[in-house]
Each structure stands twice: as structure tokens, then as C-alpha cells.
Amino acid sequence: MSIPLSVLLVEDSPEDAEFIMREIRRGGYEPNFQRVENATHMSTALAEQVWDVVIADYNLPHFSAVHALTLLKETGFDLPFIIVSGNIGEDVAVAAMKAGADDYLMKNNLARLVPAIERELGEALNRSTHRRAEEALRESAERYRVLFQHAPEAIVLHDCDTERLSEANPEAERLFGLSASRLRLRSPWTLSPDLQPDGSISRDRAIEYIERALAGETPRFEWTHLRSDGTEIPCEVSLAAFQIGHRRVVQGAIRDITERKAAESRLAASREELAQRVDELQRVNLEIETFLYTVSHDLKAPLVTLHGMTELLMASGGKWMGVKERHYVERMRANVAHMQRLVEDLLDMARLGRTREKIETFDVVEAARAAIEQLSGVFSAKRAEVILPDRLGQTRYDRRRLIQVLANLLSNAVQYSHPDRAPRVEIKGKPEGDALVIQIRDNGIGIEERHFDRIFEIFEKVSPGQGEGTGVGLSIVKKIVELYGGRVWVQSEPGVGSAFYFTVPKA
Template identity: 35%
Template sequence: MAKELRILIVEDSEDDAYFMIREVRRGGYSVISERVESAVDMKSLLESKTWDVIISDYNLPKFSAPEALKLIKALRIDLPFIIISGVVGEEIAVKAMKAGAHDFIMKGNLTRLVPAIERELKEAEDRRERINAEQQLRNSEERYRAVIELSPDGIFIYNAEAIVFANSASAVLVGLNRPEDIVRSSIYDFVHPESRRIITDTFNDVLLLNKKIFFRDLKLLKEAGPIVFVDGAAVPFNYMGEKAILLEARDITERKSMEEALMKARDELELRVKQRTNELEISNEQLRQEINERHRIEAALERQAQELIESNSKLEKVNQELERSNRELELFAYVASHDLQEPLRMVASYVQLLARRYKGKFDTDADEFINYAVDGATRMQQMINDLLLYSRVETQGKELAPVDCELVFNRTISDLQLKIDETKAVVTSDPLPLVVGDEFQLGQLFQNLIGNAIKFHGIEPPRVHISAERKGTEWLFSVKDNGIGLDQKYSERIFVVFQRLHFRDEYQGTGIGLAVCKKIVERHGGRIWVESTPGKGSVFYFTLKAI
């Protein structure tokens, strides 16, 4: 059986009203409807009959949806109000919704009408149930209020911001004439500073455990009178639909006074006894403490002396090991620069002589083998030179002193000018600071980083920019380029000796340049790292000590 639906239609077109009713009937409803075109007719039907929903056109010759909304608000009627229009734009629709309309449907999309009506009927029913529940709650709270008002104990209701209810007994407790003088005040206005921690902990436990919490010996401030002591409890409470705390307080001031007098007399007696017996104990304890302290100091001094001897011994061993390591490193540098390079130069010279004298006289394989030998010898010489350079960072570094990085940058640009011209590179910098460092090694650092930025460029000419930013006691330098970039997973590997990410026929070099950079920066007490994205360039960062 179809469900009955009473619809009041605000519409000047009978045809449009017919299509609306037909669509609702298709949704399975038995429709009872009236159509009005003026405020007078609408008011009359609203007052004389009961309706489930109002459907309204936005504009009528003598009436409109906004006026209809104002009318039902004035009559304090809560009904679903749905606007159906064929020409109104989105901005007007939003204004209508803000004015109180529950939905807005275009006449060309009436399939939304039944779902909209059902949704708004459900929400209207929910609102009515909520209003009834709130009224029942208010009635219940009024009954509680009457019981509370007759209690001889002070009762406060507190909602974490202010007191929202107090009975007559509570006004007496704090020395006021009327409970109304307490309402809207903070509970802490009537609690002695020494007891505010008690009331705070009590309220926190009530909210956390959601149960009744007792308290004792709470001090209340009384208007123009002595402090009042109370015992009581606090419980979770729902007041006017909101969470609150009900606080019950009973005056124990007289009992407290008697207890305090008794305790005072007992304490005075015990104090006299203790004063007689404690004086000797204090003297003996002081003497024991002095002896123990002297023993502790002597043991600590002996332990520190032994630790100092052991530390000096360890330091001497470390220094000896460091001297041995430096000697071995210097010997290696000598071997690399002399003993290894000399035979290698001879091999390279004779292989190059073979290449010049016998090129084309053997078959193509022989020429290729000779070229391989020449290339291998040349690369071996370069690797030995680079390794020698790497070892000299520590062994032949100069004493650190103030260095003008602006001058270092300008010298580096001058040294790299041929590469810059060949690649049409643009190298710029912000003003660069003074730092503490080895001027020669900082030149190597700048030249390696800028040279790499120029070498590993993409299709566009290289663009390199150097900047520095003060970070506490350090300067943070950045070398930014627009080159080929690299995968971030290789950001550690590129600083290892002889590690390469490309084939030699793509980019020249031995793969030691960034390892030298890392060793130089670490010798200066700094850090170096890279942030990069393949195809989008790289930014190399390093830190140096500021002056």
C-alpha cells in the first residue's frame, strides 16, 4: 500500500506542479497536495492543515522561495523545504541553502526529488526526536534541581569553565547571600591556593575514570570570614545535555579545629622528646659523614690518578701509531711518485713509440692491441697521480688559516676558463665569505666540484651557481648545476675512491675527484653530501668553519 505524503506546493504553473506530483507518485507515495501562489494562501494552509514537506519554485509573479522561507521561520514551523527551479544559477542556489532551504533541484532533474524528500523527512524526524529528548532532559534536570536545593551540603555543578549551578547551602559555605552570586564563577575562585591541586587532581580522576572520587580536607575561601574546611566527592554529571562534574561539599571546619588542636598538643610533646635525643645523633652523623666524605675524596683522587696514567699511556700509543701510519703513508707517496711512475713512464713511452713507428705495418688487431696498451698505461699514470694527490691531503696539508673564498673562486674560474669557453658554461656565485682553511686545498675542492658540474652537463650549456649561508659557527656552501644529475641511491658511493657511475668513453676521469673533495672537507672538520634527481641537476653541499 502506497505511503501517504502531504505536500504544500508553492508554484504558479499547474503543469510544473503536476510533473512534481507525478514524480513523487512514481516513487511509491500517495500524494495529497495543495498549490499556492501567494504568502497569504501559504500562511492560511500552514495554519489550517498539517504538511510533510514544502516544494517551492524560486520565483513566482507575486511570491518567491526566499519569502516563503521567511514565512515558515516566522511561524516557527520545521518542515523540509525543497526548491525546484529551471533557471536559477549556482550562486543563488547557495544563498537559498544558507537561508534555510534543505535542497535545490533543477526542474530538468526531477529524478532527485524523491530521494531528496525521503532524506529530508528522515532528518526532520531526527530533529523532532532530538528536541523531545532535550525537553525530557530539561524536565529531569528540574526534578534533580529540587532535590539538590533541599540538601544540607553544598552542591556545585561545574562544566570545566565555570559553575553553572549552586544550591543555597553552597552559598552559605562561601559566605554569599544567594546561589546566583556563585554561578558563572570559576570553582577556583572559592578554593584556597593550597587546595587547588586537590580539586584539579579530583576533577582529572573523575574525567579519566568516569566514576565518583572522594576528597578530604579541602580548603574553601569564605567571603569576609575564616577558611572553611570541607570533605566531599565529585561525580560525572550530565547537565543540560553537556558533560559536567557535580561537586558535593560538607563543612567539617569545627571538627577540623578540634583535630588540629589535639594534633598540635601531641606534636609539641613529641618535639620536646625528639629535641633531647636528636642532638647527639646529629653530631655523630655529621662526624660519620665527614669521615666518609674524606674516604670518598681520597678514593676518587687515587682513581683519577690511575685513570690519568692509563690515559697518558693510551695517548702515547696512539701518537706512536699515528707517527708510524704517517711514515708509511709518506713512503707510499714516494713509491707512487717515483718507484712506480718511473717504470710506468718507460712502459708508456715504448708502447707509444711502437704505436708511432709500427702503426699500419701489422694487422688491425695488432694496432688495436697497441692502442689498448697506450690507453691503459696512460690511465695508470693518471690513477697513480690522482692517488698521490689523495694521499697528500693529509700528509702535505698546510696549517689552517683565514681564507677568502671569493679569491679562491675567482682563481678557480680562471683555471677552468678553457673548459668554460668550450662548453659555453655560465658559472656565477653569491658573495663568498672568509673561512678557516688550507687555501690550496680549498682551491682543489672548488675546482673539482665546478669542473664536475661543467663536465657532467646535459643538452643545454652548463649553468653552475655557488652560494654560502651562515649556520651558527659554520658556513654551508652549495654548488648547484643543471647537469645530468644522479640517482640518490648513489649519493654515498660517488665519494669512494675510483668509483664511477659512467663508462670512460662517456666521461673522462678516474673517479677520485669527489673522494679528494670529501677528504679535504673532513680534514677541515666539515661534511659534504649531494642532493640530486636524474635529468634535473645536482646540488653539492659542504660545510667549513666560520671565522
């Protein structure tokens, strides 16, 4: 199959034109040609079409190969230009070659025409490829120059042969307080203190990083530089090596991290201060727990004595006590019992987290049944209805502590029941991620939203005159639940009832 070839033929003879085209066809090409005889026609042809080669007769009545060559150069097109003539002297041919013609042939000997065309097409392709490569290189160099000059960080180029900086951008001038011309006289390590903060010698360490870059690595490291006034600058440096001609160059991108280091110092100081405060709070909490434990323990013995004495008074004093005296003793006994419950609650709260817990896997419903059994007397007295499903979900917990949480919440539900209806308590459970959410809903007096957080604080009772609670129960619930990584919260509507929720880990 013939190869297409676009030929612009400067020739006044149709017969010679066909003779030349026939020779090209014999060489395996299918020429698409246009014959022109003057400068105007040639300019038009060059503007309207892309050509592979220009073949020109040396002498035409109103034009010549020399004029055609000049016109071609003026257009800027790099096309093979071959002169074919019937009569040309050697000196004229040499002059044409010097003027820029690629070859010349005699019309009576066109055997070299196709090889000449192929050779010159190859040369033109090489020139075009070389020009594109040079253009791409210039564009790349220009892009690098723009980036280099306008980079937000300092950039320097280290010439490995001279061991001096060869370039420095404006940000590097600002960072070091030196002009680019003065920086070009310096080695990288002369812009650093003799020793780095870790005690290493700056020159030795810098050479080590440069050698790593030359080996193909892109080291990134922290480095202390010096300004011209002797001020030390903490920096982050990244290196990359490349070739410029025969020169080995290492580019250093330098970022001033003074502000980052200051922020890290402030953060470290804040962490240290926070750690000290946490230690202090832990110490104070320990002192408070120890105090609660000691006081509660010391109160326990006299309360036992008071309780025994009130029982003796009630048992043996019935013959001589009147109604008024008996009422006083009953009040004393009730308050002693209340104080005993309070002391027990305080002791229990102080022990939380200080004793070894026994973790086991079981269904929460088992703990709920045990809590209901503990409170059976209270439920019977109040005629309370408790609704409990067959299963609530498996957990890994200290069974005794979970019973305590449920008993406190159930007791709370009955204590704060509505005066116009019998207490009704429903226990539910549902999975939520890695946890179980346990719900205890009642139909009691309810709680105003502004008290939702307050009720979990120690000694806080929203309705002091309601129930016999110590004001510690919900605080114990919160502490136990949080001790096992859970959370507790309440939703309530005054006059309708409350729903307490807490989470336990799912087994």
C-alpha cells in the first residue's frame, strides 16, 4: 500500500511536474501535490495546507528556488526543501545548500529523489522532536522558576560538586536574613549552629542527609538553622536530588516551624498542668472517699446503740409511756433507721471502685428478678405492679452491683408514686451497638426537666417531703453505671411518670 505524501511543487512545467511525481510513486508513495509558479501562489498554498516536503525548480520565469526558500523560511515552517533543476552549476548548488536547501538533484538523474525525501523527512522529524523537547524543557524550567520564586517556603539548591548553595529563593532570603548572592557563598551547615539540639554535629549530620538524598531517598527531618543575627530557627527540611546537566544538585525545602514548636510547648505545658490537676482531683477524691468511709464507719456503732435503745424503750416502756412519749420514741426510731440507711449508702458509695468486682455473664432479667425479690415487701405494701419480660439481654457485669442499680431505680419508682393511682413499673431492654439499654418506666409524679441532671447528685431530692430516700441512691446508680463504662439518664413528664435509662455492656 502506497504511503501518502503531501508535496508542494514549485515548477512551471506540467510535464516536468508529472515526471517528478512518477518518480515519487515508483518509490512507494502516493503524492498529493500542488504546483505553484510564483510567490503569491506559494504563500497561499502554505497557508491553506500542511505539507510534507517542498520540491523546487531552480529557475522559473517569474520565481526561483532561492526566492521560494526565502519565503519558506519567513513562514517559519520547518519543511524539507529539495532543489530539482535541469541545468545548474556546482557553485550555484553549493550556494543554495548554504542558503538552507536540504539537497539538490538534476532532472535527468532522479534516482536519489525518494531517498533524499525520506532522509530529509527523518531529519525534519528529529528536528521537530528536538524542538518539542526543548520547548517542554523551557516550559518546565519556567514553571519551576515561577514555583521556586513564589514558593511559600524557603528553597535552596545545593551544588554537590562545589558544596555551596547555587540558588536561593526570596523566602530563603527572608528566612536567613541574607541576600541570594550572599547565600550562594555558603554551605548548608554554615547556616546552622555547630551542634543540633540532639548534640549531633551539624556538618556531619547535613552531609549524611545529603548523601541519603543522592541515594534516592527523600529525607524529611527537623533542623535548627541560624539567621544572620544569630537567632536560632526551628525548621522542617525535606531534600530531593536531581541532575542539572552534569551537575548533581540537592534541593532543600525549608519550613519555619517556630509557631508550631511554640504551640507544641504550650500544649505540653497544658497537658502537664492538666495531669497535675487530675492528680490533685484524684487525691482530693480519695481523701473525700476516705473521709466518708471513716465518718460512716464511726457513726455506725453509735447508731446501732441508739437503735437498740429505742427498741428497748418501746418493748419495756409501754407501761409508763403515754401517747405523746410513745410518739417521740417512734420518731426517734424512724430517724435512727433513716440514719442507718444513709450511713450504709455512704459506706457503699465510698467502697465503689475500691473493692474487687466479680464479673460474670448473665441475662439482665436475672438481676431484675433478684431486685424485685428484695423489694417484695415494699411492692406489696404499695400494691405495686411490676412488668418484666422473660429476657432483657446478656451482659458481663458484677451481678451484685447490677442488682443494686435496679433495686435503687425500682425503689425510687415506688417511693415517688402518684397519690391517685397504684404504682406501675415496667422494665424493658434493647440492644444498641455494643451495649444494652435498660429502661425502667413508672407512672409516678414525674420530674421537671430542669431537675434531670440535679437528681443524680449526692443528697439531692427534688421532692424532699416525698418518700423515705436518703438522697444517695441515684448517685450510687450513676457511679456504678459509669464505673462500667455506661451512662444513665432520665426522661419524665410531671404528673405522668418517669423513665430511667442506663446502659450495660452487651455480652
